[in-house]
Structure formats: C-alpha cells, structure tokens
Amino acid sequence: MDLRHVKGMFAKAQNEAIEASEKLSDLHQQRLDETVKLKHMSFKEEAIELAEKLKAEYKATKREEAKYAEEFSWEEITLATLSFSNDVRIGMGSYGTVYKCTLRHMNVAVKILHSMEANRIEQFHREIEILSKIRHPNLVTLLGACPDRGCLIYEYMENGSLDDRLFRKNNTPPIPWFERYKIAQEIASALLFLHNSKPKPIIHRDLKPSNILLDQNYVTKIGDVGLSAMLHSDMYNTTISYTDPEYQRTGVVSTKSDVYAFGMVVLQLLTAKPAIALASLMETAIGDDRLARVLDVEAGDWPIEETMELAVLALKCTELRGRDRPDLINEIVPALEKLRMVSDKQRDLASFGQTSPPTHFICPIQKVRMDSW
Template identity: 55%
Template sequence: MEAKEIIEEKQELALALPLPSTIAVAINGKKKSKYVVRWALEKFVPEGLHMFKMLHVRPKITSVPTPMGNSIPLSQVRDDVAAAYLEEMGWQTSEMLLPYKTMFLHKKVQVDVVVIESDDVAKAIAEEIAKALSISLLLELHLVACFQGSAASYSHFHSPSLPMQRFQALSTINRTLLHTRTGSIETNSSRRQSLDIREEESFMSPCPSNSDIGYAPSQVSSARSFLTDDQSWISDQASTSDAFTESSSGSQVNINFELEKLRVELRHVRGIYAMAQSENIDAARKLNDLSKRRLEEADKLKEIKLKEEEARELARKEKEKYEAAKREAEYARECAEKEALQRKEAEIKALHDVKEKEKLENALVGPVQSYQEFTWEEIVSATSSFSENLQIGKGAHGTVYRCNLHHTTAAVKVLHSKEGHITKEFQQELDVLSKIRHPHLLLLLGACSDHGCLVYEYMENGSLEERLLQKYNTAPIPWFERYRIAWEVASTLVFLHNSKPKSIIHRDLKPANILLDHNLVSKIGDVGLSTMLNLDSSICNINTGPVGTLCYIDPEYQRTGLVSPKSDVYAFGMVVLQLLTAKPAIALAHLVETAVQDDQLMEILDPMAGQWPMKETKELALLGLGCLELRRRDRPDLKDEVLPALERLKDVADRSRDSAPKVQLAPPNHFVCPILKDVMHDPCVAADGYTYDRRAIEKWVEENDNSPMTNLALPNKNLIPNYTLLSAIMEWKSQSNQ
C-alpha cells in the first residue's frame, strides 16, 4: 500500500507541474541575435505562447575609462561621476536592446527584458534558470560555445531539450520522496532510480553534443507529449513496484513486471517517433517555404538583371551623348582659340601699324627721341645720393656711378658743371649715341637733360686701361684677346668714319675710354668730343683749342688745328702699342721702334699676356708704328689697310685661343671668404655684417662667440643668405670656365 501511495503522490506532483508558458531568449546584441529572435517568434507565437523573457548578460562595471585610454577603479572616482557613468552604460544597453524589443512588440507579444551583470555568462544564465525552472531556454550558437568552456558543475545545463530538464527535475523529486520512506521499500527505490537513470540516458543519447542546440525549439514543440509519457511511465512504474513487492509469490508476477516495462518502453518509442514525425513535418514545411522563396528570389534576380541591362544601355547612350558633347565643346574651344589668336594677331598688326604711323609722323614733324628720359629724383635714388661707394670712375668732365634703374644695372655719368662748353659736349654725346648703334659702341640707355646726366650700360670689367695696368688686382688679358680687342676698336672707328649723313671723328680715343664687359668684349665710349664732318670733306678746321689727351692727340692737328679721320688713326696706333706692352703712352712709340730695330721686341712685350707669337706680334707692332707717323698722309688707311691686317691676326688669335688652356682669372676680393681664404660656395651675412661661407661660419660659431673679423661678441648667431653675391660668384665662375 505504501508503494501505491508513493506512486500516487508522484503522479500528483507530475500533474501539478505547470506546462512551460515562458520562452527565454538569450542574446548578446550582435548581428546574429535578430535571427534567433525572429525564429523564436515564428516558432512559438503560433502555438499560443505569448510570454517571452529576453536575457542579456553584460560584464560587471568595476572601472571608469579615461580619455587617455586607461581606466580608474569605480571606488576611486567621485560618486556623481560613477553614477553618471553607470547611467550612461544603462542607456547604451537599453539602446542596444531596443530593436529586439521592437520585434516582440510588432508581434504583439509581451516580453520581459532582463539585464544581468556578470563576468561569467554561463553561470549567470544558469542562476536565472534556477529561479524559474519552467522557462524554455533558447541559446545562440556562440553562447553555447561559452557553455562548453564553463565549469563541470554546470554541465547539466548543456542538455539540448527542455523536456529532458523537466524529466530530470521529476526524477530528482521522486528520489527525494522515495528516500523519505521506510527502509522496507529501499530496494525498490534504488531500482526505480536506476530505471530513471537509464531513461535519462536514453533521452540524452540522441543529442550528445552542443552542436544540436539549434534543434532544441523543435523538441520543445513536443514537450507536452513527453510530459504525458512521463506521467504514464510513473503510473506504470507504480504498478511495477506493486508487482515487485509481490514477486516472491511466484514467477507470474515477474512476467507481468517485464511486460509492464516493455509497455513503458513502447510508449517512450512512440513519443520519440511522434517527435521525429513532427520535426519532419516542420522540415518539409520549411523546405517548401525555402523553395518558394528561391523561386521568388530567382524572379527578382531576373528582374534585377533586366534592369541592369537597361541601365547599361542607358549608360552607353549617355556616354555616347557625353562624347558627342565633349567633341562639340572641344571643337568650339578650338574655334574660340583660333578666333582669339586671329584677333590677337590682328591687334598686334594694328598696333604695329600704329607705331609705324607714329614713327612716320614723328619723322615728318621732328626728330625722334630714341632714349629714355630719367628724372633727377630717379638718378639721386639710384646712386644713393651719389655715394662714393658707388663711384666707379672720374674724368675731366664728369664722374661715373654704378646704379640700378628699372631693375637694370647701369652706369650714370654726371657732368661737373652746367657751363656752356659742358652743355655742348653733353648734347654732342647725346646726339651721337642716340642716333647710331654698333656692337662695339657703348649703348646709351637714357639721360636726364635738366642736370646733364647720361645713363649707359654697365661694363663689368671696367676700362682697358685698368685691365692693362692691372689696377685693383685684376687679372691680365691674354694676348689673343688683345688681338681681338684691336680688331674691334678698328672696326668701330671705321663705322664712325663712314656713318651717314656725316662722318664722326672720336677725337679722344684712349684705353680709358675703351670699356670691357664680362666677356672682355670692348666698347668705345665718351664721344662727347667727337666731331661730325660732311661726306664731301675729309678735313675740318677746329677754331677752339686742342681737345683730347696728351700722347693721343694727332701732332698735325696740334700744329695746324685741322682734324680728320687720320687723327683717330694716330690715337689707335698708340692703343695698339699699349695692348702689346701694357706700358704708359709717354715715349712708348720711341721705345717700341728702338726694340723692333734692335730685334728686341719680345723683351718689352707684356709677359702677363702669355706666350706671344713672334711673327704676328711683330707685324702688329709695325702696324701700330705706321699709325703713329707724324704726317697724316704717311699713316695707313684704316678701312683698306689696317682692318684687313687685323682680321688676319684675329683669325690666328682665335685658333690659338681654342687650342690654348683656359686662363684662370683671379677672383675678386669680395668673392673670397675671410675664414677659408677661398671663393665662397654659399655666402651668408653674419651678425657682424661681414659675409662668410656658410659652412665656415657655422663651424666658427659652434666654437666661438666672437666675430672672426672684429673679434667682438656676436649679438646672435643668425645667418642671412647673400643671394646677390651668390649670383655674382656664379656668373664669375661661368666666365672663368669659358
């Protein structure tokens, strides 16, 4: 009887257990969580289960992060900061769970959101399940992996089906009740527990691993049939227990007991079959849905492909339209450019015609001014109020300054006074230089007529006299360059003597009035004393006193007062002898004539000019002596005799120059670094105002604080690049390499 009472109590307990009414969905907020929620809604809402519980486990908040990337323990921050951070984390969690909660609300299903703070996800979910054992739990696959790594004490939560958990709970209750009974039925209770364990293993054997967790909800759908079988099994177990207590009476009781066991196993097999059949039906339904969806997707894919083809065709047409428009725009642009070019050419032609017309009008009205007129203020500003530092020459009639006018380096000649004869010479030079042009005649850039100033092009190498006498430590001129200079001066004199409508006589030819540019090309200047002769007259009577420089004035002009082109020939002869000897003009003709007669010409030649060719040099000396004849008629003709001879000598000089090694010119003093005593590569101005090579001064200031020139303390160690000097050094190097 006691066994029957135990069976009845177990049946009442089994019937008293409620059917599962709450579905728990555990999510982690990642992308796959929405698929689990959608599956749970589709699976359980049609079965009438309208209560869901959404579980989310987040780590415990033990510290507050800082903007520097580290963290501060929660106990070490202020209470208001900790409260604000906890509130912010709670708000973020609510925002993360809001989309999933909205999915439940769209299905009109009640859902309870539970947020758990724990560092052990499996343990937190297990404790939540322990509070409500009747909840069906649906886990994501990645949470199942967390369960696999948990402690062995929670291994009973790994079961793939919720009916198995219920069955385990029933078995535990049965064992607890059976242990409270008397020891008379202890043997029967142990057998029932063994049977429970075998049944439990039979339930667990189909799902040995967590990989089948995805099929757990389908097994839950058959939970009621399992519970019914469990109740039937319990009742059968009770009858079997009664039969077992009476087994001692006979073998018939044992047979009945075995039959009852077979019935229980049969019911169990039927339950498993029903569950498999239900899952098969669900799978077939899902397969049909997938087939329909695949067909729909195929139709949609066809539509998309069709639209894609239409889009491609449309894009191709648009591209063709774009190419056509581009070609039209390119053609229009070319036409516009051609039209603009034609318009510009027409404007240039019209401007040229206007200028030509103005020239013709000016020629008819009066003389044309071919030089630029500068103001006195511009002259004063360009010469820094006629600073002595810019003075480069001084003569009998004026002083020459170096200046920079309109971004051009020039030389300004300022006359000493405004007396009548000075004004006449100024106007004479202005008229001559403004009307004629020659490559070896000094170029006039402009003038200031009010104050008697003439602006010439600047000649870098100064005058021929300075270079021959090597003033300011200048480099000597090679002999072949002297041959060329003689030819250039002679050709310029021929040009002046044959100018039209009047012949021009220089009257003051000397090395000081022959200037040299950076390539040692000579140009004749200072034509203020020049005289114009009519073409039908070769001699002009000068009523004024003799003008010019002693030793260069024609003796016949001094005796008779008559000037002619042969007067310039006499001065040219003296220039030739100075080119050969680099000696002053006084008594030079007698010295050379004596040396030629005694065959000692090589002894009086300038040794700095290099190895003179004996034959050609003697020919040039005789030519110079011929130009210095006292009588005008004994002097050779400049155009017919002197110039052809100089051309032959120039050809010899050119061949020698091409074959001779380059003569290294000595650098100017301001090109040399005071520290290195060599030409500077990168000139920089230091705080003491002196210019040094950058590397040398940088090394100096590293070791010293005083100036290398003044030996005074440097205010600072800043260096300013001297680009003007660098440009001059580079130009000098290029000339030296030519």
C-alpha cells in the same frame, strides 16, 4: 475754229514743248554740275583728312624717334646713386664723373658731365637724339639721359676699362696676347664704323685705354663717343700722349687723328707700358731686333712673326703726318682681321686645354647630383 487758228495753237504748243525740253536739259545739266561739284568737294575733304592723318603720323614718328633714348628724371638718378655717393662712384674722366647704379631694373653707368652751359642745352638734346641711334657691337650703348642736368645713362661694363685691365688694377689677371689681338681688331672695327657715319664722320678725339671698356664677356666697346661735340666741339679732349702731332701743329682734327691715338693704344696692348715715349721705345726695339724684350711677358708666349706685324702697323699709325698713316678700311682693318684669325685659333686651343672631366653629374630625370657615375 478755222485752220489758221489751229496752226497757231499747234505752233505755240510746239514752242512750249521745246522750251520745256530746254529747261529740263538745263536742269539736268545743273544737277550734273552739282554732282561733280559735290564729288570734288568730297575728294578735297578726303584729301585734307588724309593729309592731316599723315601729318599726325609723322609727328608721332618724330616723337618716338626723339624718345629713342629714354629720359630719366633727376630725382630717380639722385635716388639710385645714393645722392651721388663716393661708394658708387666708379670713375672720373676728362668729361665727367661716373657712378654705377640700378635704374628701371637695369645696371647702368651714370655720367655727370663736368661743364654744361645753359646755352648748350638745345645742342645737347640734338646730340643725344643722334647718338642714341648709333648702334655697333663695339660701342658703349647710350640708354638715356637727363638732358637738363647734363647727365648721360650708359650700359654698365662689368670688366671696367682697358687701362685698368692692362695695368691690373685690384690684382686682376693679365690679358692674354690673343685677347689683345682681338681687342685691337674690335677697336678698329668701331672706329671704321664711326668714320663712315653720314652725313659726316664722327671723330672720337679722345681715344685712350681709359675710354675703352670691356663687358662681362670681354667684348671691347669704345666709350665717350660724341662727347666732344656735346661739350666743346672745337677742342681736342685727350691727354698729350694720344694727341695727333698734326693737330698740335695745325689745330685741324681729322679721322687720322683717331688713327694716331689707335696706334698708341695698340703699342700699350703689346707692352702694358705708359704711353709716354712708347713709340720711340718700340721703334728702337724693332730696329735692334729686340721686340721680345719690350713685350708684356705676362700676356703669354707671343707669336713673334704676327706680333712684329702688329707692332709695325701700330708704329705706322703714329707717323707724324696724317697722310703717312695707314687707312682703316684698306690697311688697318684687313691686317687686324687676319691677326684675329690667329688669336681665335689660340683661344680655342686654350679653352680646349682648360677643359677637364666633370667631378659630378646631374641626373636629367631625377635632377639630383651624382658624384660616382
């Protein structure tokens, strides 16, 4: 074999080795590409899976939010109210009829709305979802609803309405003056909360003593919040004595409309008189320096200086023009918080004065009554 032939074979072998090396390199690169592609596919699948999981969690959260107010069936409400018997009916207002009953081991007030058009059911659902999330110590809590029947379930308020207590329905005892100070402060606190709601203020539109309720501890709570939006959002649903004169003139309702009604309620707290022409009566009494003559004598010995301050504030709230009425956050609430301190001191003194030694003693060991000890 000559040298030329050997060189040819070597060159051929060298070329084949280079080609094999290139093929191996291409194969390696192909495998790398496939690995990267698989990783991308895996990441994409994981991303899709995560997105689906988050979506499911979001939907579940929304479902839970929607159920913030419990849904009650018409059948269980009918059964609990004895087919809406007059025996369990406790009230009738501008929005609906109210029944007391027990639902799911809770004492509740069931309100059947007077008018619930079919085309407003969807709006009713939305309003329930919003209102069921509103929580404040001085607002009646919405516990649930039967939306398709225009029925609302509220916490039951043991001591009824302020209207009943002021005018001593069923011979209930009079409300002491210091409790009336407290009631005024609690109403103002609730209104301030509503007016600062987001994204827009909640205007009550129907504030009056019959819509202000008292629980078993005489904590004040405003009822019927949001019902104007549920039923006729373009209407002002209150009796004339509590209706903002500016609204009567312009048809425009504002937070100052609630301030006007609040002023009328405070005047009634002071006098226990009907609201008709009450602002004029109070203005005349103050002008003649005869405030004491129009105050409710059954409330006890009013502190004249502080009560004059409260009466003047109430009259300012009933100014004809909204812009002339005081502001809740800067004027009304601070003034009432100061008066609340006065009333709390008097309440403490009254409680202390009513305490007397016990007539018997329960032995902590034997758990028996001991009459002489």
